[in-house]
Amino acid sequence: MSTTSDRVATPFLAADDRHSDLSTHFEVEQFYYREAELLDECRFSEWLELLADDLVYWMPTRTDRLRRQQALSVAARGEAAFYDETKSSLEWRIRRFDSGTAWAEDPPSRTRHLITNVRVRHANPTDDLAATGADGDTAVYAVRSNFLVYRNRLQREENLFAGERTDILRRTGDGLLIVRRTILLDQNVLLAKNISIFF
């Protein structure tokens, strides 16, 4: 039986079994903390700089399935998703916040991104992802991390989003970039009136 994480990883991931060394692990963790800081401080244009031009940013929906049909419990590529984005569609979404009329984020949410359980592996260097990258790309990492995102809005609105991210990171001359991000939210019916934040 395939697990949900297989299902999510399959479209993108070709990780090999080698864990990263200590300094890479440290670097990736710091990269995520910096990213969380940018998101929590609504510095979205700086956040965009952490994303590769060939980004695929995907947050599939999940459903309750019979046990023998568990493989279908995470929507496949092309099925219902909360996000199915490219870098330019994310830029498009972010441009809205600067309009002064994006009411769902005006006044803005207070958010706190907690990123934990970071697991860094070397991705297979023959993977397409390296091939589609900028010149000289050699180091590609497959990273899984857990998140807990707290959102608080207006006087007393609260949302908790818990889940896992499966990322492909590419090392470039400017540091790490996110090439793929799959966000697996641990919810079926979305228990929030909207998703106007990023993970």
Next chain:
Amino acid sequence: MTSTPELAGRAGRPTATPAGPLHRPSELTPTIDVSGLVDADGGLLDRAIFTDHQIYQQELRRVFAPSWLFLAHTDQFRRPGDFFTTYMGEDPVIVTMDKSRAVRAYLNSCRHRGARVCRADAGTTRNFTCTYHGWAYDLEGRLVSVPNREGYPDRFDTADWGLVEVPRVENHRGLIFGTWNPRAPSLREALGGMAWYMDAMLDHDGAGTEVVGGVHKWVLEGNWKLSAEQFATDWYHVNMSHASALMLLAPAGKSPRDEIVHRAGRQYVDPNGHGAGFPVHPKNRFDALAVHQWFDYEAARARLGDARVEGPMTNGHATVFPNFSYLPVNGSVRVWHPKGPDRMEVWAWTLVDRSMPDEVKEAQRLYNLRTFGPSGVFEADDGENWSEVQAISRGFVTNSVPLNYQMGLGSEREDGRYPGKTSELYSDAAGRAFYRRWQSLMNTPAWYEVDR
């Protein structure tokens, strides 16, 4: 006592299940006269209809139970045993294809002690087995297995204890609706003049529609009528509520307000409470570029007529009373499931033309996901409105101040182009008709009350 359904059913109950000598005291279902809460002629509404618990209970009994309610799309059932679970009002139902390939719907509640017999959202199965004591039902709803069957008395007949079936299930161009009301007019009759407007989305080329990608589900802290009414009647909010999204869609260098504000259009006002509004322009287009480039507008003109292609085929909004709404430009169809007076759950599907090439379907799916749906740049701001209106309406004084539905009062007329009564694009006319229908149902005993 008898187990014959004709003799033992009803007694004020909406289903013909054997009830023996059981009968519900009328105190359990107090009825409120809502005449004074809706002034459809004058365009005034009392906010109590969005907050009161007794009114909500009465809505489940008299608005939801007797009406045709959207269940699913025919595309979700391809072979026997395919099922999808949803709600009719607050009642959980299973929609499935039986062995003869008929789509049927059953109350998702075991006839023994009432547990749900199917707890998956969708899938394929041979039967529905209750995980409480193990009663099992087949795709035809028959009770086919009862552990310790010999423990029951002789007069216990499994034929009396099948799943409660939704007595009427019909579809209009792929949209499946069901009703508990055995005396309801046919679905087609209930849709009435609204079908002409719906077909502008559902019947572009005769090949029909299909679902892409499953169902988006999310919660909103608002009364279901706020959104159902808005989709029936409210183009007015677009310019303000969606200013930021319109900015994203506007051609570079053009102010979105000029683009949208001065649009002319019509709003269809259906006597059964349905409504649809749409700008009218000979160059109205699908928003998603790939859809626009693929679409054969000339062929659509030949099939649907100029009026529909220039109006309700692309931009616009619509509600089929009570709680089914859609947006033709991106194929978003949704149900506003009531979850108490203060809450609803939105379930949204994306429909595309079956005839579209895969990459066009994909473009429509992505466009819909990015504009409507929980992360959509339009939809996010809608949810904000409804939860805001709901949150403050508990205030005693706030709740007592009437709301205004007076735009376009008296403007409904036959315009010679769009069938039925229509009003201006910017109008509350379909909203007034929505609440007139609501009021009439709320004050009319449902079929099972008349049987008593």
